[in-house]
Amino acid sequence: MCPHCQKAMVIFELEGIEVDHCLHCRGTWLDSGELDHLIELAEVNPGCFTDALHQAKKGSKKEICCPRCNRNLHSVHIHDDLELDECPRGHGIWFDQGEIRRLVESFKEGEEGAVASFMANLLKSELASETS
């Protein structure tokens, strides 16, 4: 279920990693288990991104709810310029439309880079149409 539109999300899988994507609002849900798999497959130093998520300033409670546990998501600020929504119980991260593009633009290396490049690869055509 998309937290925004309450409609069924479609799962896209690339190289064994699944991402839930809403075709209405173009938002994306990354499950924490999938994040772990992604980091493991990318063979980058584990912990940076997840640590950053934990240490990041917890923002306000959002209106939208976690698709897994239905609790309100909290916004987190990573490296000042990126705001993501995270489940308070660690079920995963929600990217609004456009947030993935910003993630891709600002991170090229390390764990965030791995996540960003995977997302860039999976949503290639959509991101291209967004910028044009």
Next chain:
Amino acid sequence: MLISIMALILMGLGAMCGGTFWGGAGAFLGALGALALWAVLLAATFLQGEQLVLLCSGGQKIEKEDCPRLYNVVEEMTIAAGLPKLPDIYVIEDAIPNAFAAGRNPKSAIVAVTTELLARLDRDELQGVIAHEVAHIKNLDVRFMTIASVMVGSIVMLSQTYVRLMFIGGKKRTCSKAGVHPAFMIAGIICALLAPIAARLLYFACSRKREFLADASAARFTRYPVGLASALEKISGRVLSSEKLNQALLPMYIVNPLQSMSAVGMFSTHPSTDERIKILRTMGGRAGLMDYENAFRKVKGKKSRCLGQRTLTSGESRGIQAREANDNPAESLGTLERFQEVTDLIGRMANLLMMQCSCGVKIKVPEEFDQDAIECPRCGTVNTLPRAKEKAQEEAPAPNLQQGVEQATVAGAAVAEAAFQTLRFERQGKGWESFRCSCDRVIQIAPSFRGEFIKCPRCKREVEVAEKVEEEVVTEEN
């Protein structure tokens, strides 16, 4: 042995209850009543034990085609252990790697593993874990632990009721009935308070002993103790909190998921994982029960036995050579393949419509999704959701419109016939495929599916599954 001590505690407690309220003859009745309580509770758990366990953990039964690797390993271990029947295999969707066995006898047993376990472990490790669970079934541990845990449960129940009764009704009774000695009553309360603790300690002791035995048997069944050892290492390295974890199910798991590595008190149901790994690793190229016993003594530095004389002398226990690591590339899957296998399995369990875009992205659509086409976010291709198509009516329509009275029934039959016309789905490739039935229910076809018809689980219609006609190949050959 331990169980009889527990039974004594239970009966003693019952006698105490009876004695307090009805005097001497009551003690006897109380003891019998306590046993009866235990029997009733036990019957209830046995009658629907497996279903209950699975309801608590939310598992789903899988068939061979869902996860051939797991199925195959369970088959192997069933044969190695000499179980009378292949246990039912369940998969639980969970981010914690773990496994457990349940069931009242080897004929109706089940083995359950979590999806994360499947994704983490390679074949040798999975074999070790399954062997451990199968050993629990083979050694009747499951039944034993059910009996024991129900007994603990009834002791706790009885003592709580007793204490409550003493506090509520105690005063009145002591005043009206001088027959009960106050010292007897105080002793009763103390017993009622201590009995549950004692029972739990005994229960945990039983549980720990059985874990070692299951490890030893697993080493013998697989002839590869290192497999289980490295599986335990992997599992214990990733201890997470899980909301699906159920306190009552804890002793059933292969590794206690909430236990930190060092905490092995009198209350832990499992021996420390560290210790178990060390024992398995010190077996040094041998895989017999006796070798496990020797390794156990070496690690513990004690003369204590862990398996017991009877187990050690029953059957072959010595001189079993461990086998080499399995490095047949055809059988071992890489991390990526395992992840894919597991995500496919999860999709299958959630009844998702699975299809593959030409760019390699797998698209999984839930049943509720209401559109008919999906644009791939990677390459932009518009993929239409596959549906079973009505088979074109090849035969000429039957000559109808006969005389008056029959007309209505013929028309009715024609409608019914139309509704049950065969649907047809043409397979696109060899992997997982799925399509929507005319009733909108998603039907999935496993890679190993070889039949010609598949039945819709909702509307019970049979759908013809046809292999793809490969015309291009034919023209190329010509």
